[in-house]
Amino acid sequence: MISRVPDDLSPVFDALANDHRREIIRALALQPQSISQLASLRGMSLPAIHKHVRVLENAAMVRRRKIGRTNFLALERAPLRRLTRWVEQFHPWWGIEAESLETYAAYLSKEPEMTQESS
Amino acid sequence: MISRVPDDLSPVFDALANDHRREIIRALALQPQSISQLASLRGMSLPAIHKHVRVLENAAMVRRRKIGRTNFLALERAPLRRLTRWVEQFHPWWGIEAESLETYAAYLSKEPEMTQESS
DNA sequence: TCTATGGTTAACCTCAAGGTTAAGTATGAT
């Protein structure tokens, strides 16, 4: 159910942990864009966008193709899929009707290996 | 299809952009744990784990209840759900059979508002 | 060949992440 394999998703989550980059992702989902376009879209300097694009590339979320002097960026689906799969491992857990803290007193009584000295 | 509302997901993605914290999340999905338990589980110092827990709390991904001197942590489902919803906005995009770069030449020919000087 | 456009790189700044050790607080046990 919940694997212990190192998932290597840190770069992806990290790439998405930024408003600018999430907006870039969404812009690219609608249509490939050049770096300059993204810069003007977000009202940022070219070097700033360039760094964000690098972060996205390091997470393999984006691919580029150069046409003339223009770099067109397009979204990759694989990382978002992996992210989806990661979240899905919790769906069985969502299945149990635990309202988090509401039922965790029940957990405590049911799980004696929890270091809870009897008061 | 793709909303422009500020989603406020940065703290969640940021919280997940760390191997330790993702492991903590998974451990908590199995069963609530105390801070000391998490520390020994991950082989980290107590202050280090404490900081990670704070990050998770700031993202509202975790709730705590103090019993005696022990702090039990339990997972919150809401942030993971919001994250799921965010990723789901791309599902229609996955529907179109765009192999990312493979079809983006087609995009170029179909989208004249793209700043592409005719070569 | 010159010039404008698109992007990259370098140098710098500020701030925060993530770890440490050491000291402080809260509560349970003796």
Added chain:
DNA sequence: ATCATACTTAACCTTGAGGTTAACCATAGA
């Protein structure tokens, strides 16, 4: 009252994120 446990906080360190400006390469067009 004292001692151990379970944190918490403070002080510190190193590294990297995210922005800037300025200078540099690459290519298209006149």
